[in-house]
Amino acid sequence: MKVKKRIFAKRLIWLSLITLVIISLLYWVFSRETLPPKIVIASAGQGGQYYRFAKMIKEPLEKRLGISVEVLTTNGSVENKELIVSGKAQIAILQFGAVSNDKFYSIAPLYYDIAHIIAKKNSNIKGYEDFKNKRILLGPVGSGYRETSLDILKFRGIKYTEVPVKDVDEFYHLLEKNDEGIDLAIITTGLLNPTLKKILASDKYDLIPFNYADAFSIQSSFYQSLKIPKGLYGNNQMIPQEDLRTIGTVAFLAVGENTSNKLVEGVLKSIYETDLKWKFPGLIGKKKAGQWPLLPIHPAAKKYFNPYEGIGVLANFMESINALKELVFAFILGSYLLFKFFKKLGDEEKENLLSIQKEKLDELLIKTISVEEKITNSLGQKELNDFLKEIAKIKIKGLRELADEDLRGDQQFAIFLAQCDNLTNTLHFLLEKRNA
Known part of the structure; x- marks a missing residue:
């Protein structure tokens, strides 16, 4: 009888151990962070910046996570939100304000979406009051283009006739062919x-x-x-001819509520730990992105931007020396005041340096404009090559001397790089034309 009890006890112990192992394995399998077999990014039409940005992060994301990435064309923000909520897409680019802030997490602001209002030449449309009773291209249903357009028109109750389109590609196609049925369009894009x-x-x-x-x-x-x-959009002409007042919001990345930390970290590293900021002028830098008040934000994104948030080192230290708390408090207060004082001095010095670098940037921009004004179709090969070398020197000088992070994240610096690239492309085109 005792032998049978011992055998039963051993079997019970082994069964308990096996059960514990199985439960542990099941917990590990179902609780561990996994990645989907394929990542789908909901963007917009191929003519827009959402699609262009999504294509730019596709390759670095594939290399980092080791899985395929598909860029999906859509009608924009409203449809994109539906896709990540339903699980048909894992990542979406949304326009701030175009959708309600529920059932998803934001992970990073990308760039400013600016409202560009364009009207037909010789249409006598000079300002907002002239929009009345005009045929307006708003954008497809489900797009941020349309939401911003409607907000602008509702502001003063403008009556209008809508020119309907089925998607963003048709939207741009009608503009490119200068369709006679359109008086003006509102394009909210980077x-x-x-x-x-x-x-x-x-x-x-x-x-x-x-x-x-x-x-x-x-x-x-x-x-x-x-x-x-x-002059932002000018090559051989100044477009616009003066600074133009408009409105803008932010394009940002969003994911579904059940998205793993691993995927979010992979996306953020593919943006901020690559050369993407040089390829996509206007991208909001990591420092500013971490301070942006996007809600709700994914926990992994919050940790990525603020890795030391929530650490209670100071609180634990204070508890361990409770007997000396008054002395410690006085020491900390004095240290804090000294820190604030020296930080203020440092900030002032940094602002002065930034101001100097901005002046240098303005000088370089003026030089590029000077070169642009001298470029004509009648220039010879030697003169074109000389201008090409001059633009290269200006760009290299800007990249070497203007190293401040805040300045490089500034819109003006992005314009400087774009201006250099545009002039370089124009000169190469004229050289090829000359050699043909």
């Missing part, structure tokens, strides 16, 4: 959008200011009053 730049270069449209931008932004929590800088 600065230097190549498709928009091509449309403006056709000289068939004028950029129109939104002179109520300040009042509009005060009444809206999603938009800011911004400007399109003078």
